[in-house]
Amino acid sequence: MARFRFEPTPRTLDWTLFVVVALEVATGLLSLVAGEPADAIVFVSHGVLGFTLTVLVAWKLRRVAPRLRTRVAGRWTTALSALLTAVTLGALATGVFWAFGGDFRFLLWNALNVHIALGLLVVPILALHLRRHYHTPQPADFTQRRIALQYGTLLVFGALTWRVQQATSRLLALPGATRRFTGSKERGSDAGNAFPLTSWVADDPAPIDVEHWTLTLTGELAQPRSFNYDDLTPEDETRAILDCTSGWYSAHDWQGIAVGSLLDLAEPTPAARWVSFRSVTGYRWSLPIEEARDALLATHVDGEALVHGHGAPLRLVAPGRRGFQWVKWITAIELRERRDVSEWLAIFVSGFSETPRE
């Protein structure tokens, strides 16, 4: 056998690749909603499995390269395999590049956005590829003793490479490129309003005039209430990190009103389990009521009144949650029995129904 003995048999390798890719997609998606230090395992697994994947992909390519070159499989099948190769290598390369502190701009996207897009693109291409190349796994593919040894060694390799990468990128890190466990890089901490602005798709409301703005509390409440801007004296302060899934974070002292204080005034009924925060644009997110009580409705950041771009007059500060959950331009709070699952759609399509601003 000419092949290096450590390498798994073709079918074992292919199914292992499939499982590792699936785990990468799963941990990648999970990482977008993970924000607590206890969630670090999600990011570590994504990194370790990513390095493991580079070895699996290298083995796979060595095996199929002659076939790709001679196109024995037919033009379309070969083109699809070549595309899958390119997209997979692109996802791996952008992931590693970002982890080392690198970045670039591609139209509106940074390296992390491109990494996420390529990673998601692997899914449909792999599904098409599998339609042609599916081989039912056999028990023998996974029960040989040396397989446990191979997988053990592969994972150790992945973990060690990840350790080395972490240490190296810490050494290389240029100023402003220090990363959190989420992979995000520091931007504009403790500098008041001077941190990045991030809004999705079409969320671009006209500045809100506080004279005509009210905050309404509705739903499972004994006392539905509404407040004017002047009713909201910023008497609470929370230090929290805004950590955006596009790869930056910013730490600030936020001033405003604890959600718990407002809820006490409106007396939630016993049925109230979730609190949904709604933007003037239709954008919304909900938190379990216990967590929501400790969240802050911020009017100020580091002592400065929030500017329009950051959600004035009122934005949610939800410690331990990712940036996309920190709703800006809040006008309504709804107490609910159940979580609002439609919020997953609302964050993508909000703003489209708004009258465009001049």
Ligand SMILES: Nc1nc2c(c(=O)[nH]1)N[C@H]1C(S)=C(S)[C@@H](COP(=O)(O)O)O[C@H]1N2
């Ligand atoms: N209404 C509304 N709230 C929003 C968004 C949005 O597009 N619309 N973007 C979210 C995202 S993705 C992030 S990271 C933060 C960014 O807040 P900033 O623009 O103040 O930095 O706001 C969140 N709140």
Ligand SMILES: [Mo]
């Ligand atoms: Mo974000």
